[in-house]
Amino acid sequence: AQSVTQLGSHVSVSEGALVLLRCNYSSSVPPYLFWYVQYPNQGLQLLLKYTTGATLVKGINGFEAEFKKSETSFHLTKPSAHMSDAAEYFCAVSGRNTGNQFYFGTGTSLTVIP
Amino acid sequence: KAGVTQTPRYLIKTRGQQVTLSCSPISGHRSVSWYQQTPGQGLQFLFEYFSETQRNKGNFPGRFSGRQFSNSRSEMNVSTLELGDSALYLCASSFSGTSGGRETQYFGPGTRLLVL
Numbered sequence: 001a002q003s004v005t006q007l008g009s010h011v012s013v014s015e016g017a018l019v020l021l022r023c024n025y026s027s028s029v030p031p032y033l034f035w036y037v038q039y040p041n042q043g044l045q046l047l048l049k050y051t052t053g054a055t056l057v058k059g060i061n062g063f064e065a066e067f068k069k070s071e072t073s074f075h076l077t078k079p080s081a082h083m084s085d086a087a088e089y090f091c092a093v094s095g096r097n098t099g100n101q102f103y104f105g106t107g108t109s110l111t112v113i114p
Numbered sequence: 115k116a117g118v119t120q121t122p123r124y125l126i127k128t129r130g131q132q133v134t135l136s137c138s139p140i141s142g143h144r145s146v147s148w149y150q151q152t153p154g155q156g157l158q159f160l161f162e163y164f165s166e167t168q169r170n171k172g173n174f175p176g177r178f179s180g181r182q183f184s185n186s187r188s189e190m191n192v193s194t195l196e197l198g199d200s201a202l203y204l205c206a207s208s209f210s211g212t213s214g215g216r217e218t219q220y221f222g223p224g225t226r227l228l229v230l
Contacts, residue, residue, distance in 0.1 A: 032216045043204055043221035051216040100147050101170050104157035
């Protein structure tokens with residue numbers, strides 16, 4: 001079975017500071033990993049994903065994430081937070097044998113302080 | 115290309131009623147998945163349809179059902195509504211869903227259902 005843990009349901013950072021959102025997964029085999037962002041009253045938008053290849057993945061809006069198999073982690077980072085980054089962030093995994101079923105973390109609400 | 119569209123965007127029902135939600139995937143996408151989002155349970159997978167067949171199912175009671183049409187549009191139905199069914203229902207589409215889960219799913223804006 002697959003599961004995702006996002007440490008910290010709420011994270012606050014100052015504008016211009018580093019953003020670090022944590023995601024750990026549990027899977028018997030390395031899964032496919034995704035980060036989505038959700039703005040109020042909207043659906044989910046893909047930020048980035050890891051399937052194979054380079055473990056450091058760059059996404060939209062300056063975000064990146066690194067797949068660390070030894071730590072079963074896929075933390076999301078951004079060097080400098082912007083006010084527009086305030087949103088809910090979800091880490092998700094899917095497995096090679098589970099088709100299109102995504103398992104989502106509980107989400108992290110990011111607040112950016114001016 | 116137009117994104118995933120969901121109708122209606124908002125819905126208010128009373129307990130015991132039934133409801134049908136609609137989802138139109140991105141043109142060319144053949145896989146449609148449904149998720150329920152609540153503050154307490156987060157995002158939970160309901161089911162996935164591909165080529166008019168349910169291919170995958172989450173852990174929800176039989177009151178939750180769905181179908182997919184030949185044009186890939188999908189509907190989900192919830193019968194005998196309960197207060198706990200109040201949620202944001204999200205639809206997601208992907209091209210084929212045959213790549214073992216590596217395909218990106220594109221989400222619609224959701225239908226917010228309130229059960230009174």
